[in-house]
Amino acid sequence: MRTVVAGITLVVLGVSLLYAAISIPFGYPAMSDMDDYFLAHGQEQTGANNIVTSVVFDYRGFDTLGEACVLFTAVSGVAILFRLRKKEEDYEYE
Amino acid sequence: MIDNLPFLVVAITILLGLYTLLFRKDLIKMIMGISLIEAGVNLFLIALGYRWESIAPIFTGAPSLAMVMPTVQALTLTSIVIGVATLALLLSMVMIIYRHYHTTDVREVTKLQG
Amino acid sequence: MSMSKIIRTTADVMFMFIMVFGFYIVLHGHLTPGGGFQGGAVIATAFILLIVAHHMDDFLGWFKKDSFQTCEMSGLVLFIGTALAAISLGYLFFMNFLSGKGGLFGQFVPFGINQGFMSTAGTIPIMNIAVGIEVLGGLTIIILYMTSGIQSPEEGK
Amino acid sequence: MDIILDNLPGLLIAIPLLGAFLTPLVSRAGDAARNIWVLLTVALTSLCGLLIASRVLETGTIVYTFGVQHLSEIIPPDSGGIPIRIIFTIDPLSAFMLIIASIVSFCIILYSLSSMEKLSGKDGFFTLLLLLIAGVYGMIATGDLFNFFVFLEISSLAGAALVAYRIDKGVAAEAGLKYAALSTLGGLLFLVAIGFLYVQYNSLNMAVIASRMNLTGLDIIAFVLFFTALAMKCGAVPMHFWTPDSYAMAPSAVTAFLVVSSQASLYALFRVCFTLYGGQINPLTVGWVMIILGVLSMFIGVTMAIPQKDVKRLMAYHAVSQTGYMLLGVGVGLAALSSTCMFNSVGMTALKGGLFHIMNHALYKGLLFLTAGVIMYRCGTRNLNQLGGLGHNMKWTMVFFMIGALAIAGIPPFNGFASKLLIYESTFLFNPLLAVIAMVVSILTLASFVKVFHSMFMGPKLPEYEDVKEAPAPMLIAMAILAILVILFGIFPQTVIDTLVAPAATALIDYHGYAAAVLGAQS
Numbered sequence: 109m110r111t112v113v114a115g116i117t118l119v120v121l122g123v124s125l126l127y128a129a130i131s132i133p134f135g136y137p138a139m140s141d142m143d144d145y146f147l148a149h150g151q152e153q154t155g156a157n158n159i160v161t162s163v164v165f166d167y168r169g170f171d172t173l174g175e176a177c178v179l180f181t182a183v184s185g186v187a188i189l190f191r192l193r194k195k196e197e198d199y200e201y202e
Numbered sequence: 203m204i205d206n207l208p209f210l211v212v213a214i215t216i217l218l219g220l221y222t223l224l225f226r227k228d229l230i231k232m233i234m235g236i237s238l239i240e241a242g243v244n245l246f247l248i249a250l251g252y253r254w255e256s257i258a259p260i261f262t263g264a265p266s267l268a269m270v271m272p273t274v275q276a277l278t279l280t281s282i283v284i285g286v287a288t289l290a291l292l293l294s295m296v297m298i299i300y301r302h303y304h305t306t307d308v309r310e311v312t313k314l315q316g
Numbered sequence: 317m318s319m320s321k322i323i324r325t326t327a328d329v330m331f332m333f334i335m336v337f338g339f340y341i342v343l344h345g346h347l348t349p350g351g352g353f354q355g356g357a358v359i360a361t362a363f364i365l366l367i368v369a370h371h372m373d374d375f376l377g378w379f380k381k382d383s384f385q386t387c388e389m390s391g392l393v394l395f396i397g398t399a400l401a402a403i404s405l406g407y408l409f410f411m412n413f414l415s416g417k418g419g420l421f422g423q424f425v426p427f428g429i430n431q432g433f434m435s436t437a438g439t440i441p442i443m444n445i446a447v448g449i450e451v452l453g454g455l456t457i458i459i460l461y462m463t464s465g466i467q468s469p470e471e472g473k
Numbered sequence: 474m475d476i477i478l479d480n481l482p483g484l485l486i487a488i489p490l491l492g493a494f495l496t497p498l499v500s501r502a503g504d505a506a507r508n509i510w511v512l513l514t515v516a517l518t519s520l521c522g523l524l525i526a527s528r529v530l531e532t533g534t535i536v537y538t539f540g541v542q543h544l545s546e547i548i549p550p551d552s553g554g555i556p557i558r559i560i561f562t563i564d565p566l567s568a569f570m571l572i573i574a575s576i577v578s579f580c581i582i583l584y585s586l587s588s589m590e591k592l593s594g595k596d597g598f599f600t601l602l603l604l605l606i607a608g609v610y611g612m613i614a615t616g617d618l619f620n621f622f623v624f625l626e627i628s629s630l631a632g633a634a635l636v637a638y639r640i641d642k643g644v645a646a647e648a649g650l651k652y653a654a655l656s657t658l659g660g661l662l663f664l665v666a667i668g669f670l671y672v673q674y675n676s677l678n679m680a681v682i683a684s685r686m687n688l689t690g691l692d693i694i695a696f697v698l699f700f701t702a703l704a705m706k707c708g709a710v711p712m713h714f715w716t717p718d719s720y721a722m723a724p725s726a727v728t729a730f731l732v733v734s735s736q737a738s739l740y741a742l743f744r745v746c747f748t749l750y751g752g753q754i755n756p757l758t759v760g761w762v763m764i765i766l767g768v769l770s771m772f773i774g775v776t777m778a779i780p781q782k783d784v785k786r787l788m789a790y791h792a793v794s795q796t797g798y799m800l801l802g803v804g805v806g807l808a809a810l811s812s813t814c815m816f817n818s819v820g821m822t823a824l825k826g827g828l829f830h831i832m833n834h835a836l837y838k839g840l841l842f843l844t845a846g847v848i849m850y851r852c853g854t855r856n857l858n859q860l861g862g863l864g865h866n867m868k869w870t871m872v873f874f875m876i877g878a879l880a881i882a883g884i885p886p887f888n889g890f891a892s893k894l895l896i897y898e899s900t901f902l903f904n905p906l907l908a909v910i911a912m913v914v915s916i917l918t919l920a921s922f923v924k925v926f927h928s929m930f931m932g933p934k935l936p937e938y939e940d941v942k943e944a945p946a947p948m949l950i951a952m953a954i955l956a957i958l959v960i961l962f963g964i965f966p967q968t969v970i971d972t973l974v975a976p977a978a979t980a981l982i983d984y985h986g987y988a989a990a991v992l993g994a995q996s
Contacts, residue, residue: 111225114224114225117220117224118217118220118221118224121216121217121220122213122217124694124697124698125212125213125216125217125665126210126213127690127694128209128213128669128691128694129206129209129210129212129213130203130206130209131690131691132206132209132250132669132672132691133205133206134205134206134207134208134209134249134252135205135252135253135254136253136254137250137251137253137271137672137675138672138673138674138675139673139674139675139685140253140271140675141552141553141555141675142273142552142555142557142675142676143251143271143272143273143675145549145552145553145555145557146259146272146273146557147259147269147272148427149427149549149551149552150259150272151261151425151426151427151428152416152424152425152426152427153412153415153416154412154415154437154438154440155346155412155415155416155421155422155423155424155425155436155437155438155440156346156347156425156436156437156440157260157261157262157346157347157425157430157432157436157437158259158260158261158262158345158346158347158348158349158350158351159259159260159261159269159272160258160259160260160272160275160276160279160349160351161345161346161351161437161440161444162272162346162437162440163272163273163275163276164276164279164280164351165346165351165352165439165440165443165444166410166412166415166438166439166440166540167540167557167558168273168276168558168559168619169399169410169443169539169540170409170410170539170540170559170620171276171277171280171559171619171620171623172280172352172443172447173395173396173399173410173490174280174611174620174623174624174626174627175279175280175283175284175353175623176391176392176395176447176450176451177490177493177604177607177608177627178283178284178287178623178626178627178630179283179286179287179450179451179454179455180388180392180450180454180493180494180600180604181287181601181604181627181630181631181634182286182287182288182290182291182454182458182630183290183388183454183457183458184497184597184600184601184604184634185291185294185597185601185630185631185633185634185637186290186291186294186457186458186461186462187457187461187594187597188594188597188598188601188634188638189294189295189298189461189634189637189640189646190294190298190461190462190464190465191593191594191597192593193593193594193640216665223654223658229650232654233654236654236657236658236661239658239661240657240661243661243664243665243668246665246668247664247668250668250671250672258349260347260348260349261428261429261430261432262347262348262429262430262431262432263429263431263432264429267429273671273677274671277619277667279351279353280619280623281664283353283451284623284626284660286455287626287630288626288630288653288657290458290462291630291633291634291653292650292653292654292657293462294461294462294465295633295637295646295647295649295650295653296650297462297465297466298465298637298640298643298646299643299646299647299650301465301643302640302642302643302646303643311647385497386498389494389495389497389498392494393491393494393495396487396490396491396494399487400487400491402540403476403480403483403484403487406476407541407542407543408479408480408483408537408538408539408540408541408542408543408544409480409483409484409487409537409539409540410483410539410540411540411541411542412540
């Protein structure tokens with residue numbers, strides 16, 4: 109039963125991805141006004157030559173704050189998984 | 203049609219990753235499937251922002267002014283680091299499961315009935 | 317789990333070069349391709365090279381695990397500190413209050429191709445350094461925990 | 474002072490993150506210092522959340538742009554009318570969810586201060602709890618799709634690590650792995666859908682995409698991906714196999730907040746269906762899909778809950794079935810949108826019922842999980858067969874459990890009844906069969922909770938629980954806050970509906986207003 113459901117999801121997602129692959133023109137984006145604004149004004153407003161860094165740290169800096177938090181979550185998650193635990197903390201799951 | 207080759211590669215990578223995730227029985231292979239899907243999605247995001255005959259959006263000594271779309275690359279950077287973080291957490295959980303169950307086969311690991 | 321003598325000596329030598337290259341990527345994030353995350357990852361590979369080449373206890377002899385944790389925390393606090401400083405100066409959160417003001421990193425950059433000046437781009441270099449330190453500490457701690465997790469299969473260690 | 478009031482949305486996320494970053498440092502100075510630090514951070518954040526909610530309910534949608542000099546610079550003058558930065562758009566619906574998150578987050582931190590005393594790794598636990606709270610706040614308040622994805626990942630990772638906190642001989646780690654793998658998969662599908670929208674409309678802001686949207690084949694695929702990704706995350710039936718495991722294995726304070734984080738995904742599902750694809754999708758078909766999901770969740774949740782013998786697994790299945798009620802309520806509201814006459818009579822009450830049920834569910838389900846946590850904290854086991862006769866010693870916990878159980882079953886004086894009544898009225902007019910199923914499920918819920926109440930609290934005093942003491946003070950205060958709110962919302966439902974739920978429901982439907990708030994009325 110599980111393989112049937114998995115097969116259906118695989119086929120459905122495959123068809124939708126292939127349809128998308130055919131219908132999106134590669135190299136000719138439909139609209140690019142936001143990106144042209146970044147390219148045109150990136151240097152004056154943020155002063156950085158590397159526009160990607162200016163987008164990462166200034167225009168969409170809040171994403172990068174979330175980004176650093178994701179990495180910090182992973183570190184604290186790994187830290188509490190490998191911590192030194194006292195013996196009796198485990199709950200006997202029968 | 204041949205111009206859309208990158209999106210075809212994306213579709214194949216994501217399907218391969220999903221196949222490994224859904225049909226493989228070993229936990230480590232399932233996590234490999236997840237990282238394959240992540241690679242596919244990152245490639246998809248990058249390929250969305252490409253323009254023909256354009257260079258990377260860096261003005262230091264740039265040969266031409268026709269540049270690729272920068273926002274997508276910022277999204278991909280974030281998505282890659284999220285991929286690293288998820289993989290680190292998933293793999294350390296599998297290590298813990300292996301330490302207690304001494305197996306990584308999904309069928310034996312289901313003490314919790316789903 | 318330590319490698320042969322040749323690998324250990326080359327690792328010690330290479331460690332310095334990778335560190336310098338990593339800090340170059342972090343510091344020149346706003347001019348050349350790269351930035352906080354990529355540079356931090358390169359520096360983290362320098363530490364992981366040492367972990368792989370030498371025995372864990374030797375490595376923990378040189379660098380304490382707490383030093384990486386403080387490294388990571390200071391990077392994060394510096395990052396959110398520069399962002400909060402914008403609020404204290406009366407602007408909104410995450411405002412680039414240094415760019416174009418002629419101060420620390422404030423040189424004005426006109427549109428067009430130039431060879432890149434170091435003291436430009438306001439708060440972006442500061443954030444680059446902060447994220448570089450954070451990723452450096454974070455990735456090394458993850459690898460330290462996972463290698464210590466492998467070595468000791470018995471309960472609790 | 475007005476600097477803080479203007480920057481509230483930014484501070485709403487900055488304070489918990491700063492608190493989480495500094496917790497390991499503060500905890501080196503001892504447990505008491507860390508407890509004070511964590512409690513202070515959460516109290517400040519909840520205050521921010523409530524302040525924002527009250528300002529939004531007074532002055533309408535707040536739009537906060539990150540990285541500009543003044544609050545009014547949403548769209549840069551020379552960018553042709555498109556916002557280019559990340560924007561927090563907090564409309565009455567987000568304010569409604571912010572109130573839930575603030576109340577429940579304060580209660581669970583207060584609760585876990587004392588419930589974690591005997592366990593190890595506490596600074597990691599509190600760091601992750603603060604990050605989970607910050608992630609849920611971000612998911613609720615953001616108006617930017619990719620920013621939502623980043624906060625979705627933060628709350629998923631923090632939630633998965635907290636689910637696996639106890640490790641329990643690998644069983645909790647397995648539940649955490651299941652939760653993390655599923656959330657990552659959901660997040661990746663969400664990201665692919667963002668890519669589809671980005672390539673066509675070149676924007677990540679929900680308001681801009683909504684105003685530029687004209688439905689193409691790609692948008693329908695993106696909608697399906699959004700729907701499955703968020704349905705996966707909110708514990709609706711087809712993908713609900715992670716909910717019972719992770720809710721049962723996580724520490725009970727964390728479970729109470731995982732319920733709120735699933736509701737944040739549910740909020741995002743409604744945001745996508747009502748605002749992002751406002752006038753584009755056919756409300757009847759999507760409404761019926763939501764109704765079917767809701768009915769399935771209700772029915773499967775309850776029927777799977779009855780044979781359970783682990784208290785928290787039983788409550789987890791009830792959480793799945795209650796999510797079904799919310800989906801049913803809002804689904805009927807969405808389906809009724811297709812014809813205005815039906816909407817005026819049925820749709821508005823259904824929407825109000827569904828949204829009000831989100832708040833009630835967060836309150837009484839949080840209360841129930843906290844009571845289960847007290848029993849786990851004092852008796853060390855969750856197995857119903859081994860428990861019994863706890864009513865003699867644990868008076869307060871019994872009272873709180875009774876309040877929670879009666880509220881979930883929808884008994885009149887409590888808040889569950891108020892929202893379920895709204896859902897029954899509207900679904901009965903819409904399609905009588907649905908209302909009948911909803912009532913049957915409600916009766917089954919009451920039956921299973923009576924069984925749990927009897928097996929845990931009634932009966933003779935068992936020898937091994939002879940000297941079991943009542944829960945410590947912070948846990949009782951936390952449960953008392955939730956219990957008082959459950960009773961208060963039950964006795965005065967009409968005032969709560971008029972002040973909180975009605976503006977949220979109107980804001981949900983009015984996607985033009987949402988776009989106008991961000992784009993300055995030329996959308």
